[in-house]
Amino acid sequence: MGADGSVRGVPALRLATRGSPLALRQTAIVTELLQAAHPGLEVEPVVVRTRGDRDATSPLDQIGGQGVFVTEVEAAVTDGRADAAVHSAKDMTSVLPPHLVVGAVPPRADPRDGLVGCTLVDLPAGALVATGSARRRAQLAYLRPDLVFADLRGNMARRVDAAGAGGVTAVVVAVAALERLGWADRLSDALDPMHVLPQAGQGAIAVQCRVDDEGTRALLRPIDHRLSHRALRAERAVLAALGGSCTVPVGAFAEEHPSGSTKLRVHGLVAAADGHRLIRLSRRGDDPEVMGAEVARALLEGGAAAIDGFAPSAAAP
Numbered sequence: 001m002g003a004d005g006s007v008r009g010v011p012a013l014r015l016a017t018r019g020s021p022l023a024l025r026q027t028a029i030v031t032e033l034l035q036a037a038h039p040g041l042e043v044e045p046v047v048v049r050t051r052g053d054r055d056a057t058s059p060l061d062q063i064g065g066q067g068v069f070v071t072e073v074e075a076a077v078t079d080g081r082a083d084a085a086v087h088s089a090k091d092m093t094s095v096l097p098p099h100l101v102v103g104a105v106p107p108r109a110d111p112r113d114g115l116v117g118c119t120l121v122d123l124p125a126g127a128l129v130a131t132g133s134a135r136r137r138a139q140l141a142y143l144r145p146d147l148v149f150a151d152l153r154g155n156m157a158r159r160v161d162a163a164g165a166g167g168v169t170a171v172v173v174a175v176a177a178l179e180r181l182g183w184a185d186r187l188s189d190a191l192d193p194m195h196v197l198p199q200a201g202q203g204a205i206a207v208q209c210r211v212d213d214e215g216t217r218a219l220l221r222p223i224d225h226r227l228s229h230r231a232l233r234a235e236r237a238v239l240a241a242l243g244g245s246c247t248v249p250v251g252a253f254a255e256e257h258p259s260g261s262t263k264l265r266v267h268g269l270v271a272a273a274d275g276h277r278l279i280r281l282s283r284r285g286d287d288p289e290v291m292g293a294e295v296a297r298a299l300l301e302g303g304a305a306a307i308d309g310f311a312p313s314a315a316a317p
Helices: 020-039 071-078 134-145 157-164 175-180 214-223 225-243 288-301
Strands: 012-017 041-046 086-089 098-106 111-116 128-130 147-148 168-174 205-210 249-255 264-271 276-286
Touching: 012 020, 012 071, 012 111, 020 041, 020 086, 020 157, 020 175, 020 205, 071 086, 071 147, 071 205, 086 111, 086 214, 098 214, 098 225, 111 175, 128 264, 134 147, 134 249, 134 264, 157 168, 157 175, 157 288, 168 175, 225 264, 249 288, 264 288, 276 288
Parallel strands: 012 041, 012 086, 128 147, 128 168
Antiparallel strands: 086 205, 098 205, 111 168, 249 264, 264 276
16 A cells, blocks of 8 residues: 555545446445455545436437446546446446456346246236336246236336336346345345346446556456356357347346356347247357357347347347
8 A cells, every 4th residue: 555545556446336326335345345355445436427317217228228327437437537437237238438348247146137016926917017128028928928017217216116006016126236225125036037038247247447547457356256257248248249239128148057167058038029029048168258149149040130120229128
């Protein structure tokens, strides 16, 4: 530690973040990990209000789609207001700006989707389920064609509170979000990822910095969890190989192969918006990017490109 209280010449590490309770909690998690790895390091949050935060009612695909929660946070790193940015990895675009890199992925939390208000098996016929995610809606419609869906956006408190109100029987949320906010007791059902495939990066935190900022990259290395980072690389590669993103629901999930080797099992999904058609498959191998691209190629060859609305432009999470 330097005479000015700095660690490795950094007086304070500035972390750009959204201002939602979940984003601030995730930034606190990163801060705790950094300070455990670098005793004496000062960490300062830099709160950025994104377009997705300013407009909490419009469907995401109408206000920018994937990336609507990260672009302005990334800009704080690009222009020097912050040294690094803390993102929910699932919000990131599949292709990063060339001057930015994911410097660390801390240990991943539960990647599954969950229901608040009712379990999947207990949802009555014709139940109203609220979610702002086309991916979740398509897969639940495939499993339960009788369900009716309502769009729902906003912070986690608003979404959780919607369960049981206004005729809504259940709300779909990320299990990791509930756990990080200390609301695990509100969870009614955690959905098997082989039934409802998660969004790429769900449950993971990505800490992004400038490619040429070696000081920050060095600070981030000790908090990087190799297995979580490998899985995220594979999942993001699925999206990238589908054309950056696409206008139909897409899911990707990578996990260690049960053999305990270095192999990953990478799952991918492309579905029609109404859930009437769904293509899901998996492949296993060692290289995250290679496996992600292979899964995407197999999805396309298996008919994904023929699904109505498929186009490499704006992902439906």
